[in-house]
Amino acid sequence: MREQMFGLKNRQGAHGGDLERRVAALEEAVQENRALNVRLAELTDVVSELLLPVAARDEKRLEELLGKYRGDFS
16 A cells, blocks of 8 residues: 555656655655644643642643643544
């Protein structure tokens, strides 16, 4: 499946659009990866705040982070 998506089996191709199609598929995969990395960073922030001792927590920041996280899934 990946071979077809990125055109690995047919690098030359009979049509000039093969390279453009492969580049577009790779750009789409990069964008998806970037979005996942941002999401992972956001979740890491939430977990970091939750792991702090209660006295050291920034409750306002924690509420903001949790509100954003909850908003994404409602």
